[in-house]
Amino acid sequence: MKLSLVVPCYNEAENVKNFHDAVVTAFEGCGYDYEIVFIDDGSRDATLHNLKKLHAAQVCPVKVISFSRNFGKEAGLYAGLSHADGEYISLIDADLQQRPEIVRDMVAYLEENPDYDMVAAYQDRRGESKLLSFFKKAFYSVINRLSDVTLHNDASDFRTFRRSVAESILQLGEYHRFSKGIFAWVGYQTHFIPYTACERVAGTTKWSFRKLFNYAIDGIIGFSTKPLRIATYLGSMTAIAALIYLLVVVIQKLCVGIDIPGYATQIVLILFLGGMQLLCIGIIGEYVGRIFEQSKQRPVYLAKEVLTYEKSE
Ligand code: UDP
Ligand code: MG
Numbered sequence: 001m002k003l004s005l006v007v008p009c010y011n012e013a014e015n016v017k018n019f020h021d022a023v024v025t026a027f028e029g030c031g032y033d034y035e036i037v038f039i040d041d042g043s044r045d046a047t048l049h050n051l052k053k054l055h056a057a058q059v060c061p062v063k064v065i066s067f068s069r070n071f072g073k074e075a076g077l078y079a080g081l082s083h084a085d086g087e088y089i090s091l092i093d094a095d096l097q098q099r100p101e102i103v104r105d106m107v108a109y110l111e112e113n114p115d116y117d118m119v120a121a122y123q124d125r126r127g128e129s130k131l132l133s134f135f136k137k138a139f140y141s142v143i144n145r146l147s148d149v150t151l152h153n154d155a156s157d158f159r160t161f162r163r164s165v166a167e168s169i170l171q172l173g174e175y176h177r178f179s180k181g182i183f184a185w186v187g188y189q190t191h192f193i194p195y196t197a198c199e200r201v202a203g204t205t206k207w208s209f210r211k212l213f214n215y216a217i218d219g220i221i222g223f224s225t226k227p228l229r230i231a232t233y234l235g236s237m238t239a240i241a242a243l244i245y246l247l248v249v250v251i252q253k254l255c256v257g258i259d260i261p262g263y264a265t266q267i268v269l270i271l272f273l274g275g276m277q278l279l280c281i282g283i284i285g286e287y288v289g290r291i292f293e294q295s296k297q298r299p300v301y302l303a304k305e306v307l308t309y310e311k312s313e
Contacts (some may be wrong), residue, residue, distance in 0.1 A: 002033040003107055003160075004084030004291035005092055005100070009038055019094050020062070020129045024281030026100035027060075032107075035061040035309075035313050037080045038094075040071035058302040064307040073206075074177035075301040077157065079116040083165050083306070090160040097197045098158045106160035110193060117188035118161035121195040122154040124285050132209075139216045147224035149184035152192055161188070173295050174222070175300060178215070181223040228287065231280040238276060 005023060007017060018310050020036065027034050040048045055062045065079050077091055088110060090103045098121070106119040140153050157179055168186040183190075207215075220286065252258055 001088070002020055002035065002086040002101075003027075003090060003205070004080075004086035005034065005089045005090045005103065006077060006080030006090050007038050007092055007094050008041055008073045009047050009051070009094040010042060010070060010076075010206055011043045011045050011071070012042040012048060012203060013050055013231045014041070015094050015096060015200075016047060016050050016054065018098055019100075022057070022096060023100045024060055026104055030104060030107075033061075033086075035063060035084070036082050037065070039075045039076040039080050040064065040066040041073065041257055043273050047075065051213075055309075057265065058309070061309050062307075063309065064092070064305070065086070065303050066305045068302040068304040071301040073157075074179055076260065078170070078177060079178055079303065080130070080171055083308075084166065085232050087163050088160055089163065089166045093158070093202060096201045097199070098156075098195065101304045102158075102193075102195055103160055108161065110160065110191075112237060113191070115189055117165050118159055118183070118190040119191050120152070120155050120159040120183070120192050122152055122192055123156055126197045132212075135212075135216075139219070143181075143216075143223070144222050146226040147181070148222055149181055149223055151180050151184050151219075155180060155183075156193065158195070164188075171180070173300070176218055176222055176290055178219045178222045178301065181219055221290065225287070227283045227312045231283045234276055234280060238273065243262045275276065 009017065012019075017039065023034075023036060038051050040051055040055075048064075049149070051062075051064045051066075055064050061085055065083055067079070084205070088107050091108065092098050092100065092103060102121065108122075109119050110116060113228065136154070140151060143148055165186060165188050168188075169182055172182055172185070203302070
């Protein structure tokens with residue numbers, strides 16, 4: 001039996017060695033083989049250099065895939081999955097916020113429960129700001145209402161699954177990858193466990209509020225066409241309202257005549273309708289943009305270097 005740990009790294013120079021050592025300690029005497037598949041996501045610091053050192057040291061089997069530039073964590077996970085060859089595969093961050101010991105428990109769970117294919121960790125509310133919590137909750141309730149897949153609140157990418165799940169995920173070659181949605185879409189029996197994220201050992205988070213917001217939009221647009229339906233509804237409702245108002249104006253004109261004023265109504269209507277049109281064009285634009293991106297059929301990532309190891313067997 002073999003486990004592959006897929007670890008995307010972006011500017012994690014100070015963390016990769018610690019992470020590697022923590023994995024070696026956690027899996028000491030586990031009784032099965034394991035490998036670490038590091039993806040250097042176009043880091044600008046010494047991450048790649050440090051990864052190469054770990055690869056050369058051969059304390060445990062290490063693969064390194066280095067991207068030609070920063071393609072994002074989602075692309076990193078995809079590349080890692082395609083290079084991982086274990087029967088079990090784990091996705092885990094390089095910053096030690098997610099402890100490798102938990103992975104060992106996840107594997108043990110899958111070994112004991114053949115009915116389950118995946119163990120996913122969800123976060124106990126970490127000390128994040130009220131505002132962020134509010135937006136996260138809002139995001140999950142919107143996406144679960146709009147899309148065909150159901151996302152578990154707070155479920156992270158931190159998970160362990162069987163090879164069959166990895167192969168299913170690899171079949172989804174979409175360019176805009178939203179892994180929370182992809183995991184839900186491929187299905188399989190998933191067991192959820194809570195975990196508490198530790199503090200980052202070094203470096204800073206790569207997520208800003210803006211990035212999270214865009215990620216949320218990616219998730220909604222990527223897994224649902226209902227926003228287009230909403231645009232249709234909005235359009236129909238305004239058209240009906242306009243017709244009713246037209247009748248009102250005609251009747252007013254015929255019965256009592258109309259005094260010239262009406263400035264406020266006009267301004268409000270122009271602004272309202274203009275806003276509504278822009279919103280709907282924006283929604284359509286999001287989809288058209290994705291069709292454009294996908295139709296170019298560009299690869300999800302470009303690897304400039306791949307380091308593997310000699311198989312001992
Ligand atoms: N990461 C990556 N590419 C990116 C951004 C992040 O590979 O463009 C990696 C990062 O190195 C880390 C993981 O994704 O191992 C999670 O990132 P981070 O810790 O910044 O996210 P957070 O834990 O704050 O959600
Ligand atoms: Mg982190």
